Amino acid sequence: MSTPGNGNGPLEGAVVAVAGAAGPAGRAALLRLAEAGATVVAADADAARLAEAVDAARYAHGGATVTGDTVDLLDLDATRAWADRTEKEFGRVDGLVHLVGGWRGSATFAETDPADWELLEKLLIRTVQHTSLAFEGPLARSGNGRYVLISAAGASKPTAGNAAYAASKAAAEAWTLALADSFRKAGGDDAPPAAATVLVIKALVHDAMRAERPNAKFAGFTDAKDLAEAIAGVWEMPAQEVNGTRQWLTPQP
Secondary structure, X not given: OOOOOOOOOOOOOOEEEEEOOOOHHHHHHHHHHHHOOOEEEEEEOOHHHHHHHHHHHHHHOOOOOEEEEEOOOOOHHHHHHXXXXXXXXXXXXOEEEEOOOOXXXXXXXXXOXXXXXXXXXXXXXXXXXXXXXXXXXXXXXXXXXXXXXXXXXXHOOOOHHHHHHHHHHHHHHHHHHHHHHHHHHHHOOOOOOEEEEEEEEOOEEOHHHHHHOOOOOOOOOEEHHHXXXXXXXXXXXXXXXXXXXXXXXXOOO
16 A cells, blocks of 8 residues: 555555544544545444444545444453554554544532443543553554544533533543653654644534524534544644644633
């Protein structure tokens, strides 16, 4: 296969894994990455929705290589097997985009249900832990690897009813920045072998939400297509400029 960076841009010929690919953000990311010439390896726990997302990306970009894997990201061994299988099949892994989402909240702080934390810890933290541990080696070997976490502004300014969600997002950010430090220590500030970064949004909006609520303003929300554009843009910058950064796609609180 071609070497990333040749042809039309840095994603031409790259191999990018997308975790949580079946949701609206995942669908938009698959489309954008395929359009940029990447081989896209999508994973999700929902096999039916994943198949739809993969088919849509293939259809939109004829000739694009977009594959789907049903992977239990709560299982570290299964996640490592996915990373190993991807690197073996395609010869390299140039990115892991983490789009596994979930939200639980309450009207007040006092009404917070500890069960919300138990769920969000799995969805928003453990999947980050497992994907980062599984893909650190392949991304470092790539020469242009990127680990991209999507986070929320609430992690930096939690609200009373969002304690579990904000704490989960903050923990996921800290874990990702620890991965960034690993890359920094491997190659120095000026030459990390890969980069880990956090893209921060307020919340996500997509066409179906607008159709359901035509009068809503969705102020400060990031459109799924704009998020996908920002994800692709992470490969446009040198690793040393990306590594260990939070990139704000919404005003910083």
